[in-house]
Amino acid sequence: MSVPGAEQNPRWRRLSARMLLVHPVRELGQAIPALLGLVLAGRAVGNGQLWWLAPLGVVGVIALSVLRWVTTRYRITAEQVQLRTGLLRRKTIATPADRVRSVHVTSSALHRILGLAKVEIGTGSHLPGSGLSLDSLRVTEAAGLRAELLHRSAVAPSEGPGTASLRAVPATAEAAPGDHDTQRDHDTELARMDPRWVRFAPFTMSGVLGAAAVFGIGSRLLNQFGVNAGEVAPIRGGLDYVRRTPFWLDALEGLVALVAFVTVLSIGGYVLSYWGFRLTRHPHGSLHITRGLLTTRATSIEERRMRGVELAEPLLLRAVHAARLSGITTGLKPKRGADGGSSMLLPPAPSSVARQVAAQILGDPAPMEVALTAHGPAARRRRFMRVLLVVLLLSVAAGVAIWWGAPQWLAFAALVTVPAAVMLAEDRYRSLGHTIAGRFLVARAGSLYRRRDALECAGIIGWNVRQTFFQRRAGLATLTATTAAGRQAYEVRDVPLHLALLLAHRALPGLLDDFLTPAPGLRT
Amino acid sequence: MQLRDPAHLVSPHAVAYWTVRAVPLWILVLAGELFWLSGSVAHSGLRVAVLALTVMFAAAHLMVMPRWRYRVHRWEVTATAVYTQSGWLIQERRIAPLSRVQTVDTSRGPLEQLFRLANVTVTTASAAGPLRIHGLDRATAEGVVAELTAATSHSEGDAT
Numbered sequence: 001m002s003v004p005g006a007e008q009n010p011r012w013r014r015l016s017a018r019m020l021l022v023h024p025v026r027e028l029g030q031a032i033p034a035l036l037g038l039v040l041a042g043r044a045v046g047n048g049q050l051w052w053l054a055p056l057g058v059v060g061v062i063a064l065s066v067l068r069w070v071t072t073r074y075r076i077t078a079e080q081v082q083l084r085t086g087l088l089r090r091k092t093i094a095t096p097a098d099r100v101r102s103v104h105v106t107s108s109a110l111h112r113i114l115g116l117a118k119v120e121i122g123t124g125s126h127l128p129g130s131g132l133s134l135d136s137l138r139v140t141e142a143a144g145l146r147a148e149l150l151h152r153s154a155v156a157p158s159e160g161p162g163t164a165s166l167r168a169v170p171a172t173a174e175a176a177p178g179d180h181d182t183q184r185d186h187d188t189e190l191a192r193m194d195p196r197w198v199r200f201a202p203f204t205m206s207g208v209l210g211a212a213a214v215f216g217i218g219s220r221l222l223n224q225f226g227v228n229a230g231e232v233a234p235i236r237g238g239l240d241y242v243r244r245t246p247f248w249l250d251a252l253e254g255l256v257a258l259v260a261f262v263t264v265l266s267i268g269g270y271v272l273s274y275w276g277f278r279l280t281r282h283p284h285g286s287l288h289i290t291r292g293l294l295t296t297r298a299t300s301i302e303e304r305r306m307r308g309v310e311l312a313e314p315l316l317l318r319a320v321h322a323a324r325l326s327g328i329t330t331g332l333k334p335k336r337g338a339d340g341g342s343s344m345l346l347p348p349a350p351s352s353v354a355r356q357v358a359a360q361i362l363g364d365p366a367p368m369e370v371a372l373t374a375h376g377p378a379a380r381r382r383r384f385m386r387v388l389l390v391v392l393l394l395s396v397a398a399g400v401a402i403w404w405g406a407p408q409w410l411a412f413a414a415l416v417t418v419p420a421a422v423m424l425a426e427d428r429y430r431s432l433g434h435t436i437a438g439r440f441l442v443a444r445a446g447s448l449y450r451r452r453d454a455l456e457c458a459g460i461i462g463w464n465v466r467q468t469f470f471q472r473r474a475g476l477a478t479l480t481a482t483t484a485a486g487r488q489a490y491e492v493r494d495v496p497l498h499l500a501l502l503l504a505h506r507a508l509p510g511l512l513d514d515f516l517t518p519a520p521g522l523r524t
Numbered sequence: 525m526q527l528r529d530p531a532h533l534v535s536p537h538a539v540a541y542w543t544v545r546a547v548p549l550w551i552l553v554l555a556g557e558l559f560w561l562s563g564s565v566a567h568s569g570l571r572v573a574v575l576a577l578t579v580m581f582a583a584a585h586l587m588v589m590p591r592w593r594y595r596v597h598r599w600e601v602t603a604t605a606v607y608t609q610s611g612w613l614i615q616e617r618r619i620a621p622l623s624r625v626q627t628v629d630t631s632r633g634p635l636e637q638l639f640r641l642a643n644v645t646v647t648t649a650s651a652a653g654p655l656r657i658h659g660l661d662r663a664t665a666e667g668v669v670a671e672l673t674a675a676t677s678h679s680e681g682d683a684t
Contacts, residue, residue, distance in 0.1 A: 463618070502525060
């Protein structure tokens, strides 16, 4: 705090005026369907009398952007980040600066041409709309703001305002805008994308999802314009060709084409989102991730909010010795979906690199390397029972379908699933495991989507021990460690009950003591 | 090592409460089947069999489930932790240290009021692990809330 007066009451700052170029373009892009609708409606209703609706819409959108620029201001005081918006309903959003948990800086291609960036300040609150979003600032301003906010929040909770500490001095001294460039030299690089990693892209699901999206949108569009897919010349040509050639050739060609299409999409997706990926550690205790080819993203995570890491090895990635790494972090919004609440630390990369990065972040190589305690024969039987039950259901369904007149080869298909199911069950069992490694609870499970979680024991809030009817008969339980970070709950699946209790006891000594009885087995 | 059961049972009124709470679902199922039955007369033997089976299942569920639950649902508050057990086919035990408790709520739904019951919900900083004690009688619930509030008021962090 070099000039206390200026820090106390800094002036309100405006967003960059260049945002006036970004907003209309983007909002027009979003409004194109509506505008098209207006034009069509104008034509249909009034023989062209309502043509002025479309330009009016354009003017309206531009006017709104200008209004937003004029009315939006922000400032950062010693205690708060404040954002003021709105013309008629003035709204001031204030967030305590020490509550700032993440700062994202995003620049789309359009932003980058204009030298702008969007800054999103996350407070980790679960309420919607609680974060602040500044769209857009100049790039240097955004970087300065990020450094300022992160250093401040890294220092604030441990010391009260005004008390000088050893850690606070360098942070505040270097927080001035413009100095962050020199600061960057002190960052240690933990990982940097190697262009060869792109070879892992086809082994992720992103290409499949992308292809599904393309087909979905394509068919919707064709439907929308009332076009029958069979009448489009290239598609008709293709269908004719299919009719002329034998079935197996079509199937083969279709498969090759699909694989090629998915591969191209996934590689494109990988390059777009992860190109130039760089993971660095700032000496003040934060991790920085920058990535992206056209839209660049920069994310910062404070290390004191890290409670562990997740190493994800889906089957396909595992086949090519690759893995992804995510952080278990408090204060990021718990999201739904595969990535639920975790923050990406490493894109699909060689698994040795992933383990190395994990070791550096955790400060301990053990959680990712140690052998895990297996869950025993009962857990293995359960894996087989469950998978074979699914196979049985499929077979019955196939049988019923054939009885109803489905082709005979369905029976063959049902038969083929048996060896696949057996291999899946065996692999699912092999994945199961748990242990305590240093400060971390380590658990692993899954085959198609295998994950190894390392959760800091100090971050565990409580235990849930869940047993279904069949688990009780097999003496198994699913132990869940609840936590405020990441997915909020980390499971140790189908572990023998006594091992579960031992694990819980070793992770948080003392908590269970009151509820344990030493002599097992003799009572019913 | 073995995990013993929590010390206290819930109120015996809970058995009736759980029974009554499960009735509407079965009425809905039976109403649907009766509607289907009245549709036409083909396969009437099969339809009556399905209906009879449903009634049997409903009766068994209404007889067994509440009593089984009553034997399972238990709770305990010690000087350091809250410990609950719930469920019937799927049973779950939850343990949270008092030092990590964030809020203690009690609530009474209309049906619970009818049976003079209340439930207590203890939340921690994790979205995954609220501990719920269902079917306590009112006085006990208030006692638990008071005890927990007193115990947690002088603890410090919640591990966020």
